[in-house]
Amino acid sequence: AQSVAQPEDQVNVAEGNPLTVKCTYSVSGNPYLFWYVQYPNRGLQFLLKYITGDNLVKGSYGFEAEFNKSQTSFHLKKPSALVSDSALYFCAVHNNAGNMLTFGGGTRLMVKP
Amino acid sequence: GAGVSQSPSNKVTEKGKDVELRCDPISGHTALYWYRQRLGQGLEFLIYFQGNSAPDKSGLPSDRFSAERTGESVSTLTIQRTQQEDSAVYLCASSFQGANSPLHFGNGTRLTVT
Numbered sequence: 001a002q003s004v005a006q007p008e009d010q011v012n013v014a015e016g017n018p019l020t021v022k023c024t025y026s027v028s029g030n031p032y033l034f035w036y037v038q039y040p041n042r043g044l045q046f047l048l049k050y051i052t053g054d055n056l057v058k059g060s061y062g063f064e065a066e067f068n069k070s071q072t073s074f075h076l077k078k079p080s081a082l083v084s085d086s087a088l089y090f091c092a093v094h095n096n097a098g099n100m101l102t103f104g105g106g107t108r109l110m111v112k113p
Numbered sequence: 114g115a116g117v118s119q120s121p122s123n124k125v126t127e128k129g130k131d132v133e134l135r136c137d138p139i140s141g142h143t144a145l146y147w148y149r150q151r152l153g154q155g156l157e158f159l160i161y162f163q164g165n166s167a168p169d170k171s172g173l174p175s176d177r178f179s180a181e182r183t184g185e186s187v188s189t190l191t192i193q194r195t196q197q198e199d200s201a202v203y204l205c206a207s208s209f210q211g212a213n214s215p216l217h218f219g220n221g222t223r224l225t226v227t
């Protein structure tokens with residue numbers, strides 16, 4: 001069975017500082033990895049995905065994520081955080097043969113001015 | 114274009130009553146998913162449709178839960194004899210076929226069982 005772990009319930013960072021939201025996964029076969037963001041009182045929005053190719057993928061709003069096969073990780077990063085980045089972030093994994101996209105438990109990002 | 118639409122946005126019901134939640138996916142999206150999100154928690158997979166067939170119903174928590182889809186269009190999630198633990202936000206998402214296609218989520222239906 002596939003699974004996703006987001007070890008931090010909450011990440012606090014000061015505006016302007018770099019941020020990292022951690023994600024590790026377990027899946028058979030090649031993983032398809034995704035990050036989604038959920039702003040308050042809104043639905044989930046797709047941020048970025050890794051399917052194949054370059055291990056560093058760039059997405060919306062200046063976010064990027066690095067796929068590390070040996071560590072089975074897909075951490076979300078941004079060089080300079082904004083207060084408006086404060087939201088709930090979900091990592092998700094899909095194997096290339098399955099039907100189900102499995103989500104992690106979510107990490108709340110709080111960016112303080 | 115129009116996104117995924119869910120109705121109602123909020124539903125309050127008494128314990129024991131049946132409820133029906135509706136999802137209108139993005140036109141052309143063959144895949145449709147239902148997830149449940151309890152307060153402060155992650156997303157719990159319920160069911161997946163490819164067209165109008167449901168190859169994966171493994172996430173439905175009990176036989177009180179059922180879902181159907183008409184063609185590659187509207188889906189309804191029905192909860193019979195609701196219980197308080199059913200209170201949650203029910204999220205619908207649609208996508209093109211293929212594991213590498215991102216999901217597009219609706220804003221969800223917030224269900225409260227009193």
